[in-house]
Amino acid sequence: MPETDLCRIGVAINEELLAQFDKLIDKRGYTNRSEAFRDLIRNELVKERWDSPNSEVFGTVTLVYDHHVRLLTEKLTSLQHKYHSSIISSTHVHLDHDNCLEVIVVRGKATAVQGLANALIAMKGVKHGRFTGTASGRDLP
Amino acid sequence: MPETDLCRIGVAINEELLAQFDKLIDKRGYTNRSEAFRDLIRNELVKERWDSPNSEVFGTVTLVYDHHVRLLTEKLTSLQHKYHSSIISSTHVHLDHDNCLEVIVVRGKATAVQGLANALIAMKGVKHGRFTGTASGRDLP
Amino acid sequence: MPETDLCRIGVAINEELLAQFDKLIDKRGYTNRSEAFRDLIRNELVKERWDSPNSEVFGTVTLVYDHHVRLLTEKLTSLQHKYHSSIISSTHVHLDHDNCLEVIVVRGKATAVQGLANALIAMKGVKHGRFTGTASGRDLP
Amino acid sequence: MPETDLCRIGVAINEELLAQFDKLIDKRGYTNRSEAFRDLIRNELVKERWDSPNSEVFGTVTLVYDHHVRLLTEKLTSLQHKYHSSIISSTHVHLDHDNCLEVIVVRGKATAVQGLANALIAMKGVKHGRFTGTASGRDLP
Numbered sequence: 001m002p003e004t005d006l007c008r009i010g011v012a013i014n015e016e017l018l019a020q021f022d023k024l025i026d027k028r029g030y031t032n033r034s035e036a037f038r039d040l041i042r043n044e045l046v047k048e049r050w051d052s053p054n055s056e057v058f059g060t061v062t063l064v065y066d067h068h069v070r071l072l073t074e075k076l077t078s079l080q081h082k083y084h085s086s087i088i089s090s091t092h093v094h095l096d097h098d099n100c101l102e103v104i105v106v107r108g109k110a111t112a113v114q115g116l117a118n119a120l121i122a123m124k125g126v127k128h129g130r131f132t133g134t135a136s137g138r139d140l141p
Numbered sequence: 142m143p144e145t146d147l148c149r150i151g152v153a154i155n156e157e158l159l160a161q162f163d164k165l166i167d168k169r170g171y172t173n174r175s176e177a178f179r180d181l182i183r184n185e186l187v188k189e190r191w192d193s194p195n196s197e198v199f200g201t202v203t204l205v206y207d208h209h210v211r212l213l214t215e216k217l218t219s220l221q222h223k224y225h226s227s228i229i230s231s232t233h234v235h236l237d238h239d240n241c242l243e244v245i246v247v248r249g250k251a252t253a254v255q256g257l258a259n260a261l262i263a264m265k266g267v268k269h270g271r272f273t274g275t276a277s278g279r280d281l282p
Numbered sequence: 283m284p285e286t287d288l289c290r291i292g293v294a295i296n297e298e299l300l301a302q303f304d305k306l307i308d309k310r311g312y313t314n315r316s317e318a319f320r321d322l323i324r325n326e327l328v329k330e331r332w333d334s335p336n337s338e339v340f341g342t343v344t345l346v347y348d349h350h351v352r353l354l355t356e357k358l359t360s361l362q363h364k365y366h367s368s369i370i371s372s373t374h375v376h377l378d379h380d381n382c383l384e385v386i387v388v389r390g391k392a393t394a395v396q397g398l399a400n401a402l403i404a405m406k407g408v409k410h411g412r413f414t415g416t417a418s419g420r421d422l423p
Numbered sequence: 424m425p426e427t428d429l430c431r432i433g434v435a436i437n438e439e440l441l442a443q444f445d446k447l448i449d450k451r452g453y454t455n456r457s458e459a460f461r462d463l464i465r466n467e468l469v470k471e472r473w474d475s476p477n478s479e480v481f482g483t484v485t486l487v488y489d490h491h492v493r494l495l496t497e498k499l500t501s502l503q504h505k506y507h508s509s510i511i512s513s514t515h516v517h518l519d520h521d522n523c524l525e526v527i528v529v530r531g532k533a534t535a536v537q538g539l540a541n542a543l544i545a546m547k548g549v550k551h552g553r554f555t556g557t558a559s560g561r562d563l564p
Contacts, residue, residue: 005155005156005157006153007153007154007155007156008151008152008154009154009159010149010150010151011149011150011174011175011178012147012148012149012175013149013175013178014146014147014148014282015146015147015148015282016146016282017179017182017282018148018150020182020186020282021182021185021186024186025545028541028544029538029541029542029544029545030545031545032547033150034152034153034154035545035547037152037154037178037181038154038158039544039545039549039551040181040182040185041154041161041162041181042550042551044162044165044181046551048165058487058518059485060483060485060526060555062482062555064481064557064558064559064563065560066560088516088524089514089516091512091514091526091528093511093528095481095559095560096559096560096561098560098561099559099561100560101511101528103483103526103528105516105524105526118451118452119452121451121452122448122451122452122453122454122458124455124458126462127465127560127563128462128465128466128469128557128560128563130556130557132483132553133553134485134487134524134551135487135551136487136518136519136522137487137489137518137519137521137523137524137550137551138518138521138522140158140487141155141156141157141161166404169400169403170400170401170403171404173406176404176406177404180404180410180411183409183410184410199346199377200344201342201385201414203341203414205416205417205419229375230373230375232371232373232385232387234370234387236340236418236419236420237418237419240418240419240420242340242370242387242416242419244342244373246373246375246383246385256311259310259311262310262321263307263312263313263317263318263321265313265314265317268324268419268422269321269324269325269328269419270321271414271416273342273344273414274412275344275383275410276346277346277377277378277381278346278347278348278378278380278381278382279377281409287437287438287439288435288437288438289437289438289441290433290434290436291433291434291436291456292431292432292433292434293433293456293457293460294429294430294431294457295432295457295461295464296430296564297428297429297564298564299461299464299563299564300432302464302468302564303464303468306468306471315432316434316436319434319463320436320440322460322467323436323443323444324440326463330447423437423440423443
């Protein structure tokens with residue numbers, strides 16, 4: 001990434017607010033204050049993107065389920081194949097004898113991707129499901 | 142507020158990210174980029190404070206309820222009196238013939254305030270309740 | 283509220299999940315399991331309503347600010363008057379010598395109300411602002 | 424999963440609220456109302472678990488980053504090895520020429536897992552990071 005177009009802006013801030021910010025980002029593991037500012041900005045951009053239903057987004061669906069539930073594995077697989085063009089990859093973790101955790105990386109229009117996530121989470125036997133939205137790196141300078 | 146201790150820091154940021162940020166904050170009604178940065182910081186500080194159960198916080202409890210539900214008004218009032226030292230004020234709005242919206246401003250330790258909010262929201266007849274945490278302005282430079 | 287149309291539905295649930303739910307709602311102050319179920323449902327309905335930009339909603343804007351910031355009080359008042367048809371009431375709390383907490387109850391289309399909230403929160407001198415959405419009680423059976 | 428201990432409870436609910444709930448869960452892809460109720464419950468249980476810093480949890484960290492950023496890949500790998508006992512697996516997706524999406528499945532005490540997630544998200548070059556908490560299926564009846 002040739003950072004040719006990096007610039008430096010000035011931000012007016014009072015000392016006490018700055019001191020508290022520095023303490024907070026140190027606690028969160030940042031070694032560089034500008035990077036912390038850029039992350040705050042990119043977080044807001046991702047939120048904005050997800051509010052526009054037609055923008056192209058990426059996301060992950062995390063599912064915890066019991067693979068002994070009758071036909072669940074078949075149904076999950078068949079739903080994923082139906083939407084194969086929206087699914088990039090799927091990772092399976094064996095939590096214990098009964099339980100699985102699966103992370104499915106998805107891509108597409110915000111509404112379509114959310115619909116697919118809903119359908120996976122709604123399946124009988126899926127104990128907990130969460131959808132996490134992000135954006136393509138190309139959209140995040 | 143004598144802003145004697147205002148300082149100016151430099152933030153390194155690439156042009157494209159800055160352009161998108163400026164567009165976003167303009168949409169959100171900011172006229173001043175530094176103010177947008179300060180608000181992002183203060184948001185994170187408030188989150189942090191709410192994760193420390195013993196810090197002193199402020200908040201609002203928003204309730205929507207039907208005042209015809211038997212004894213509800215009495216119960217809400219009596220619960221508020223029980224916790225009067227945590228309650229600063231209460232505003233009542235008549236939404237329509239049946240429904241009320243009430244906003245209760247609360248103060249105290251994060252866990253106590255959350256407990257009071259839970260108890261109000263859990264009451265039979267309260268249709269929707271939401272708790273919003275903030276912090277004392279003194280804690281937010 | 284004549285609850286003439288109350289019905290009783292059956293929900294299949296395994297014992298252990300039920301036991302954990304009962305423990306949780308007891309902790310949150312519920313004395314009635316059906317009420318806890320109804321609240322979970324109404325929460326989802328409110329979320330849904332807020333995803334439809336044209337639906338009529340209610341909400342509260344919580345602001346913490348320093349009233350010494352030059353012209354802030356005037357600007358907050360004048361903005362509120364400009365949007366007086368969307369604002370039902372406003373409650374002011376004096377937190378300390380410098381700081382104020384203000385809760386503004388708003389009503390209107392989801393996007394308009396969000397826009398007004400953004401403009402209030404973005405004002406210079408407003409240290410922390412949060413918008414909380416709810417719905418009219420009429421829409422929440 | 425021998426569902427020997429399945430029981431059926433009654434929930435009192437008014438007709439209109441039930442009608443709106445049925446419409447909502449149909450839209451979200453549920454074919455079974457009891458399953459929708461169980462999912463609402465399990466969602467609350469997961470939230471609860473995450474509020475207890477010492478409980479054993481699972482989660483996923485989703486990162487979007489530019490692999491051209493100097494030393495970023497090395498740093499991400501070395502941090503993951505340092506915490507290898509908390510990391511179950513890691514999936515990498517090539518979004519485009521520059522950008523990667525990585526999903527890391529983590530396990531451990533809530534605070535430790537959150538700390539690891541923070542450190543990954545804070546790295547320079549990581550454009551967007553999100554942490555999603557879930558719980559072991561064993562804990563979710």
